[in-house]
Amino acid sequence: MRISQLFYQTLKEVPREAQIPSHQLMFRAGMIQQLASGIYNYLPLAQKSLQKIEKIIREELEKKGCQEVLLPTVQPAELWEKSGRWGYYGPELLRLKDRKNGDFCLGPTHEEVITDMVSKVLKSYKQLPWNLFQIQGKFRDEVRPRFGLMRGREFIMKDGYSFDVDEEASKKNYWKMYEAYTAIFKRCGLSFRAVDAATGNIGGDMSHEFQVLAKSGEDLILSCDSCDYAANAEKAVTPREASPAITEGLKKAEDVHTPACKTIEEIAAFLKRPEEDFIKSIIYMIDEEPVLVLIRGDLDINESKLQTLCGANGVFLADDAVVLEVSGAGTGFAGPTGLKKKVKIIADYSVTGRANMVSGANKDDYHKVNVNYGRDFEADILGDLSFAHAGQGCPKCEGKLEEYRGIEVGQVFYLGTKYSVPMECNYLDKDGKSHPAVMGCYGIGVGRTMASAIEQHHDDDGMIWPAAIAPFEAVVLPLQMNKEEVVEAGEKIYADLKAAGVDIALDDREERAGFKFKDADLIGYPLQIVIGARSLEAGEVELKIRKTGEKKNIPLKDVNSFVSEYLTAEKSVE
RNA sequence: CGGGAUAUAGCCUAGUGGCUAAGGCGCCUGCUUUGGGAGCAGGAAAUCGCAGGUUCGAGUCCUGCUAUCCCGACCA
Numbered sequence: 079m080r081i082s083q084l085f086y087q088t089l090k091e092v093p094r095e096a097q098i099p100s101h102q103l104m105f106r107a108g109m110i111q112q113l114a115s116g117i118y119n120y121l122p123l124a125q126k127s128l129q130k131i132e133k134i135i136r137e138e139l140e141k142k143g144c145q146e147v148l149l150p151t152v153q154p155a156e157l158w159e160k161s162g163r164w165g166y167y168g169p170e171l172l173r174l175k176d177r178k179n180g181d182f183c184l185g186p187t188h189e190e191v192i193t194d195m196v197s198k199v200l201k202s203y204k205q206l207p208w209n210l211f212q213i214q215g216k217f218r219d220e221v222r223p224r225f226g227l228m229r230g231r232e233f234i235m236k237d238g239y240s241f242d243v244d245e246e247a248s249k250k251n252y253w254k255m256y257e258a259y260t261a262i263f264k265r266c267g268l269s270f271r272a273v274d275a276a277t278g279n280i281g282g283d284m285s286h287e288f289q290v291l292a293k294s295g296e297d298l299i300l301s302c303d304s305c306d307y308a309a310n311a312e313k314a315v316t317p318r319e320a321s322p323a324i325t326e327g328l329k330k331a332e333d334v335h336t337p338a339c340k341t342i343e344e345i346a347a348f349l350k351r352p353e354e355d356f357i358k359s360i361i362y363m364i365d366e367e368p369v370l371v372l373i374r375g376d377l378d379i380n381e382s383k384l385q386t387l388c389g390a391n392g393v394f395l396a397d398d399a400v401v402l403e404v405s406g407a408g409t410g411f412a413g414p415t416g417l418k419k420k421v422k423i424i425a426d427y428s429v430t431g432r433a434n435m436v437s438g439a440n441k442d443d444y445h446k447v448n449v450n451y452g453r454d455f456e457a458d459i460l461g462d463l464s465f466a467h468a469g470q471g472c473p474k475c476e477g478k479l480e481e482y483r484g485i486e487v488g489q490v491f492y493l494g495t496k497y498s499v500p501m502e503c504n505y506l507d508k509d510g511k512s513h514p515a516v517m518g519c520y521g522i523g524v525g526r527t528m529a530s531a532i533e534q535h536h537d538d539d540g541m542i543w544p545a546a547i548a549p550f551e552a553v554v555l556p557l558q559m560n561k562e563e564v565v566e567a568g569e570k571i572y573a574d575l576k577a578a579g580v581d582i583a584l585d586d587r588e589e590r591a592g593f594k595f596k597d598a599d600l601i602g603y604p605l606q607i608v609i610g611a612r613s614l615e616a617g618e619v620e621l622k623i624r625k626t627g628e629k630k631n632i633p634l635k636d637v638n639s640f641v642s643e644y645l646t647a648e649k650s651v652e
Numbered sequence: 653c654g655g656g657a658u659a660u661a662g663c664c665u666a667g668u669g670g671c672u673a674a675g676g677c678g679c680c681u682g683c684u685u686u687g688g689g690a691g692c693a694g695g696a697a698a699u700c701g702c703a704g705g706u707u708c709g710a711g712u713c714c715u716g717c718u719a720u721c722c723c724g725a726c727c728a
Contacts, residue, residue, distance in 0.1 A: 087662085093664080114719090222727090561686090610687060
């Protein structure tokens with residue numbers, strides 16, 4: 079590619095909107111343009127890098143026997159009603175109507191469409207397994223799009239879905255995808271960790287996230303300092319269990335007047351007791367049923383764990399009317415004893431094993447002291463509902479957890495039959511008996527992968543692309559465009575490298591040397607091949623390695639072999 | 653969805669209620685220069701986010717709206 083013809087621009091100044099390095103640099107290098115909040119145009123430099131990432135994805139998935147399909151962006155509501163997600167997916171699902179007033183949505187993910195598609199073909203166990211994927215634009219109407227390509231509303235995603243006869247076969251597929259993802263992100267030159275993850279809206283009971291380690295990451299991940307345990311903070315297990323009920327030293331429960339004390343902090347100060355002595359009681363709507371959730375006062379309820387613990391589709395805070403109906407009081411005074419309306423109680427382990435605690439009295443301006451688990455109340459479900467944190471013990475060994483920021487670039491889920499049952503995606507076994515297919519699903523944020531590569535590899539001058547996903551592998555910089563021999567040498571090296579299969583750019587613009595250097599550093603070509611009048615006289619060119627800043631003079635005849643060898647070494651995984 | 657902020661040329665910014673809205677980057681023309689975003693001269697480019705209002709007079713003050721960004725909540 080001749081840079082004089084490339085559709086792009088570079089900027090010295092950063093637009094005010096761009097806040098993190100990948101966004102600023104991609105904008106400055108003319109890779110992306112914002113069209114609306116969370117919606118971007120991808121210019122040629124970005125598209126080239128995206129295509130390289132996509133190619134790596136395709137190669138690694140095809141190695142594992144996956145087949146590529148392409149599914150529509152616009153999907154009929156009917157399918158989502160069938161899976162049950164039309165009702166609870168929420169406003170993130172962009173819904174629209176066609177001219178006949180029919181309901182549609184823009185696909186945020188494709189479980190419904192693919193399961194429906196497969197159900198029309200699947201008949202016999204002999205056809206399975208299948209593992210299908212696509213690379214396609216997704217739309218999620220995020221509440222708060224952020225950080226350029228990191229959290230867009232429209233974004234490019236590779237999504238894949240596996241179909242198997244049973245759990246064992248499906249989990250085998252799951253681990254194959256785990257391997258493929260590991261290979262993909264390694265080839266993209268990323269430093270990452272696979273961590274245990276929550277399953278959220280997609281569902282299923284086993285999941286790993288592939289997290290790129292970066293300061294600007296939105297996710298908090300916890301990882302053991304001595305074993306291989308690593309998990310998203312919302313998923314990480316808290317090493318705590320139910321304690322046996324305490325039977326001695328229990329005092330009589332009684333109501334105390336606690337005017338205007340709604341938060342644990344206020345009431346703890348008012349009663350002069352530590353927050354650990356309190357039982358935080360919050361009423362949630364879990365799949366449209368009010369539920370009282372309890373946790374020790376110094377901890378917070380982890381809604382992700384709550385959803386998983388009750389196997390629910392959705393977990394939301396109850397509104398004031400429901401709180402009044404259930405507890406008979408305004409918010410801030412609910413507690414497990416003396417509820418106005420009997421509801422299910424779900425409690426964290428932390429409310430057991432502690433005597434004479436304090437909770438709301440289900441009466442405005444009153445709390446109840448000396449409340450004891452086992453004597454005054456019991457939970458219908460008892461489990462781990464708290465957030466894990468750095469410094470706590472590892473749930474698997476004697477080590478301690480450390481925290482990192484991460485960018486989630488991929489996630490794999492074992493889904494089971496969550497979609498195949500409602501979507502009637504069934505096959506007949508060899509006895510002629512019908513079974514739902516067992517599914518897994520696997521996503522990679524392609525644009526996010528590109529952005530996180532920049533987050534991990536950049537300096538004050540610009541991007542430093544891993545060779546495998548760089549928009550161009552190298553650039554030829556003829557410095558004196560008024561000197562014929564310089565221009566000619568540039569043209570020749572450019573042509574030779576191109577013929578050798580190097581993805582090469584030639585900066586043939588009538589610009590000064592400094593200008594070209596600055597642009598080249600910003601765009602982050604892994605190699606710069608500098609052709610200057612002086613070194614050319616000695617029959618040499620100067621090679622700059624962007625990653626290290628190292629410069630070498632190389633005889634003209636060795637340029638091809640040096641560049642090819644360097645790039646091959648850089649792109650190899652080990 | 654709660655809190656905060658911003659909106660002036662393609663980008664970054666200045667602009668005390670008062671004359672023709674200013675500068676830098678970028679762009680165009682010419683000359684000069686050619687190893688780290690050169691210099692000089694000239695030029696094009698603005699419905700000051702939109703709609704109302706106050707005022708003799710509004711980029712500037714007020715109200716409403718819209719868009720964008722940040723923090724939080726939320727989030728395969």
